[in-house]
Amino acid sequence: MFCFQCEQTARQDGQAGCASAKGVCGKDEVTADLQDLLIYQLKGLGELSQRLHQHGTPDQAADSFILYALFTTLTNVNFNRAVFTGLIAEAARLRDKLRATLEAAGEALQGLSAAAHFAPAAELTELLAQANIASVRAGLELVGEDVIGLRALILYGLKGVAAYAHHAEVLGEKREEIYAGIARALDFLAHDPADIPTLLEEALALGRLNLIVMEALDAANTGAFGMPTPTQVRTTPVAGKAILVSGHDLRDLHNILDATKGTGINVYTHGEMLPAHGYPRLHAYPHLAGNYGSAWQNQQQEFADFPGPIVMTSNCLIEPRAAYRNRIFTAGPVGWPGLRHIQHDDYAQVIQAAQAMPGFTQTAAEKTILVGFARETLLGAAETVIEAVKSGAIKHFFLIGGCDGAAPGRNYYTDFADHAPEDTVLLTLGCGKYRFNSHEFGNIGPLPRLLDVGQCNDSYSAIQIASALAGAFGCGVNDLPLTLVVSWFEQKAAAVLLTLLALGLRNVRLGPSLPAFLTPTLLNVLVETFGVQPITNAEADIAAALARAA
Amino acid sequence: MNLTLLTRDEVRLEIDATVGQSALEAAEAAGLYPAAMCRDGQCGQCAAHVVSGTYEMGPHSPAALPPEPGGVLLCQCLPTSDLTVALPYGDAQLPRHSVPVRQAVIETLRPAGAAAMSLVLRLQPDAALGQTADFLPGQYMELRPPGMAISRAYSLANLPNWEGTLEFLIRLVPDGAFSGWLAREAKPGDRLELRGPLGQFTLDEASPRARWLVGGGCGFAPLLSLLRQMAEFQDTTPVRLIYGVNLAEELLPNDIFTPLREALPQLHVTFAVWHGAPGANAVQGSTADILESQLASTGSAADIYVCGPPKMVETVLAAARQAGVPDAQLFCEKL
Numbered sequence: 041m042f043c044f045q046c047e048q049t050a051r052q053d054g055q056a057g058c059a060s061a062k063g064v065c066g067k068d069e070v071t072a073d074l075q076d077l078l079i080y081q082l083k084g085l086g087e088l089s090q091r092l093h094q095h096g097t098p099d100q101a102a103d104s105f106i107l108y109a110l111f112t113t114l115t116n117v118n119f120n121r122a123v124f125t126g127l128i129a130e131a132a133r134l135r136d137k138l139r140a141t142l143e144a145a146g147e148a149l150q151g152l153s154a155a156a157h158f159a160p161a162a163e164l165t166e167l168l169a170q171a172n173i174a175s176v177r178a179g180l181e182l183v184g185e186d187v188i189g190l191r192a193l194i195l196y197g198l199k200g201v202a203a204y205a206h207h208a209e210v211l212g213e214k215r216e217e218i219y220a221g222i223a224r225a226l227d228f229l230a231h232d233p234a235d236i237p238t239l240l241e242e243a244l245a246l247g248r249l250n251l252i253v254m255e256a257l258d259a260a261n262t263g264a265f266g267m268p269t270p271t272q273v274r275t276t277p278v279a280g281k282a283i284l285v286s287g288h289d290l291r292d293l294h295n296i297l298d299a300t301k302g303t304g305i306n307v308y309t310h311g312e313m314l315p316a317h318g319y320p321r322l323h324a325y326p327h328l329a330g331n332y333g334s335a336w337q338n339q340q341q342e343f344a345d346f347p348g349p350i351v352m353t354s355n356c357l358i359e360p361r362a363a364y365r366n367r368i369f370t371a372g373p374v375g376w377p378g379l380r381h382i383q384h385d386d387y388a389q390v391i392q393a394a395q396a397m398p399g400f401t402q403t404a405a406e407k408t409i410l411v412g413f414a415r416e417t418l419l420g421a422a423e424t425v426i427e428a429v430k431s432g433a434i435k436h437f438f439l440i441g442g443c444d445g446a447a448p449g450r451n452y453y454t455d456f457a458d459h460a461p462e463d464t465v466l467l468t469l470g471c472g473k474y475r476f477n478s479h480e481f482g483n484i485g486p487l488p489r490l491l492d493v494g495q496c497n498d499s500y501s502a503i504q505i506a507s508a509l510a511g512a513f514g515c516g517v518n519d520l521p522l523t524l525v526v527s528w529f530e531q532k533a534a535a536v537l538l539t540l541l542a543l544g545l546r547n548v549r550l551g552p553s554l555p556a557f558l559t560p561t562l563l564n565v566l567v568e569t570f571g572v573q574p575i576t577n578a579e580a581d582i583a584a585a586l587a588r589a590a
Numbered sequence: 591m592n593l594t595l596l597t598r599d600e601v602r603l604e605i606d607a608t609v610g611q612s613a614l615e616a617a618e619a620a621g622l623y624p625a626a627m628c629r630d631g632q633c634g635q636c637a638a639h640v641v642s643g644t645y646e647m648g649p650h651s652p653a654a655l656p657p658e659p660g661g662v663l664l665c666q667c668l669p670t671s672d673l674t675v676a677l678p679y680g681d682a683q684l685p686r687h688s689v690p691v692r693q694a695v696i697e698t699l700r701p702a703g704a705a706a707m708s709l710v711l712r713l714q715p716d717a718a719l720g721q722t723a724d725f726l727p728g729q730y731m732e733l734r735p736p737g738m739a740i741s742r743a744y745s746l747a748n749l750p751n752w753e754g755t756l757e758f759l760i761r762l763v764p765d766g767a768f769s770g771w772l773a774r775e776a777k778p779g780d781r782l783e784l785r786g787p788l789g790q791f792t793l794d795e796a797s798p799r800a801r802w803l804v805g806g807g808c809g810f811a812p813l814l815s816l817l818r819q820m821a822e823f824q825d826t827t828p829v830r831l832i833y834g835v836n837l838a839e840e841l842l843p844n845d846i847f848t849p850l851r852e853a854l855p856q857l858h859v860t861f862a863v864w865h866g867a868p869g870a871n872a873v874q875g876s877t878a879d880i881l882e883s884q885l886a887s888t889g890s891a892a893d894i895y896v897c898g899p900p901k902m903v904e905t906v907l908a909a910a911r912q913a914g915v916p917d918a919q920l921f922c923e924k925l
């Protein structure tokens with residue numbers, strides 16, 4: 041196996057990449073190789089799908105499959121090799137179907153890539169023997185590290201885009217331009233592009249596509265559950281039977297709330313599910329009792345201690361400990377061998393487990409945190425904000441966004457939040473906020489200094505806020521007293537980063553370490569052309585940001 | 591002193607150990623609970639391997655000690671310097687809570703073949719676990735009858751569930767204290783005390799290889815649990831069962847196998863009868879003989895799971911090694 045798609049990738053002797061029998065995340069060799077093969081097939085499938093889109097006869101089943109299949113390969117999503125052998129067979133079946141459709145429509149099928157012709161072996165051992173052609177580093181001797189790195193950047197960004205698109209799709213948001221854009225990107229990758237300027241251009245095109253996808257997801261979430269409003273969320277348990285819902289999928293949470301209505305079971309959010317409380321139509325369920333635990337990397341302890349079943353709706357899953365193996369369920373793209381998977385929205389077993397488990401025996405003293413500062417709330421308070429900036433009460437905005445992880449370097453984000461001067465506002469999104477969202481930051485006038493904008497996909501909301509502010513001040517976004525501090529962990533953050541670059545946002549601080557797939561030459565392009573800066577230490581970076589703005 | 595536990599997936603757990611404390615006690619004091627049973631150097635459940643450092647071994651049965659250099663029993667291993675010990679299982683399999691002790695009542699008790707009883711227990715609600723029967727397929731429990739000092743370990747035959755049901759297959763030993771009690775006195779409604787789940791005889795789900803399950807007598811119980819797990823998860827991994835008994839009348843009734851064959855179309859079953867006429871559905875021979883001939887005829891590189899009486903397990907393992915199956919692909923549980 042070889043995988044370097046996430047921030048926690050193994051770094052040994054100056055060599056980056058998980059290349060032993062098991063990656064840092066727990067993904068084993070077999071699963072990693074099968075994921076590579078699946079991606080390879082998806083390039084071929086995307087190529088055929090792209091032709092169907094051009095022909096005006098897209099195939100919805102294939103397009104949805106592509107989103108879902110890409111999503112399963114993100115970091116900390118699916119570790120179940122049985123799932124991947126199934127997806128590989130399905131990808132081949134769909135590929136044949138699309139080819140037949142194109143042929144029937146009289147389309148010539150010339151110039152198809154090798155990926156579109158790939159025939160996966162039926163036997164697992166033979167399949168694994170085929171995995172070499174599908175490695176992210178295939179062709180390295182031919183094209184060099186820079187091209188491999190850029191292809192990886194596009195592929196990983198595309199995985200992030202697909203994950204967001206899948207979340208939007210399950211809520212009914214199905215847009216032709218999104219499916220077509222994803223097929224186009226896969227088609228591009230299928231032909232082993234090697235021209236650096238073209239690759240860079242494609243990366244930015246993907247960033248633009250991701251903006252559309254995040255907008256679609258925002259429309260899907262707000263359409264289904266209402267516009268987030270500032271909401272106090274209880275962070276201490278209430279006596280009673282309990283279910284914990286983790287991951288990012290609001291639809292799953294909604295279905296669980298529906299299925300448990302009137303059962304007396306309380307539902308708690310975990311990790312990135314926290315922003316769900318801000319959505320009025322989710323908040324309206326009285327048994328959505330609160331938020332439990334913190335960010336994903338603490339789940340082994342937190343899930344073991346939780347007195348009820350757990351449902352994992354998307355990343356980030358870590359190898360489950362024996363203590364809760366029988367009561368953690370996966371849903372959607374998520375999987376781990378030997379864990380029960382929820383199918384057809386059937387939560388009967390989860391409910392049964394919740395009834396059988398003791399639940400919380402006592403109600404703890406109430407503690408809350410505030411979430412739900414999406415764009416409407418902030419734009420609604422635009423007058424106040426603009427006044428505060430003009431009067432000098434607010435000197436600067438820091439958007440601290442992205443994922444958390446277990447690496448020690450991540451204390452940077454805690455330090456950053458804690459050291460930001462009193463006259464600055466902190467906007468936050470993604471699970472990185474768990475490093476500081478229980479700290480006291482106080483208010484500036486009526487405005488809390490720490491504003492939780494939502495999940496990482498709510499970067500869309502943040503972008504809207506920034507452009508609205510720029511509009512109000514009659515300046516460009518880069519001239520706003522705003523600094524973006526991005527903590528990246530996995531591929532959705534790569535997609536968001538590409539969007540920020542495509543929008544021309546400069547001076548993004550990126551950390552805690554830079555992506556391993558970016559070579560020094562590519563990093564130099566990011567720094568020189570796009571003004572991306574690696575993080576240094578919190579105090580120095582705050583000072584630099586404030587000095588630049590002054 | 592420092593004690594480092596190194597799990598099979600290479601997680602390093604650092605613990606403080608004081609002089610005179612066994613490695614097991616030090617781990618438990620730190621909130622880690624490595625598998626252990628007799629705590630007396632006899633049962634071999636806490637076997638591990640010292641990677642570096644010095645230690646003394648307290649009194650123990652030589653048969654329980656892993657034969658390889660550095661082999662120790664954690665319950666009798668007294669560190670005399672900083673010590674690093676490798677555990678034969680992964681971090682996620684290392685419990686962070688002491689093994690639960692629970693109460694259960696007998697729900698049903700009936701003969702299973704000529705030499706065994708099928709025992710079904712219902713757990714009483716527990717403060718931490720509620721009504722759940724929480725274990726991993728392949729694990730076992732220690733059972734203690736009311737008012738008796740003896741306890742015996744038996745593998746679970748069913749799947750974890752939320753009704754609190756535990757199913758065992760118990761071999762009737764002529765003079766066995768527990769099985770004697772079971773055959774003569776036990777009746778539905780009787781209470782038992784249980785300690786568990788215990789054991790690491792669980793499926794290696796990350797392995798890409800076929801699974802061959804070899805069981806003798808009541809060694810079939812955990813294999814049944816593993817097969818039921820595969821059936822529940824619609825696991826398509828190639829799987830083979832070689833199930834051996836002494837006499838044809840000891841074979842379990844066929845209705846146990848029917849749902850497995852239906853859910854696992856790839857399942858290949860061989861019944862082996864060691865002594866006497868094998869009958870229509872079985873072949874003559876020991877499980878080791880049959881394993882040997884099937885390994886030779888298929889050339890398979892499967893993972894092999896063996897469970898049964900110690901002697902039978904040893905002969906099967908020897909046959910597998912003889913056929914070139916590496917140790918990493920051998921999983922066993924001795925009854």
Ligand code: SF4
Nearest residue numbers: 043046049058063065
């Ligand atoms: S996802 Fe990250 S940790 Fe997992 S194998 Fe890939 S690079 Fe390693």
Ligand code: SF4
Nearest residue numbers: 356443444470471529
């Ligand atoms: S924000 Fe990123 S790291 Fe955090 S849970 Fe979501 S995907 Fe995982």
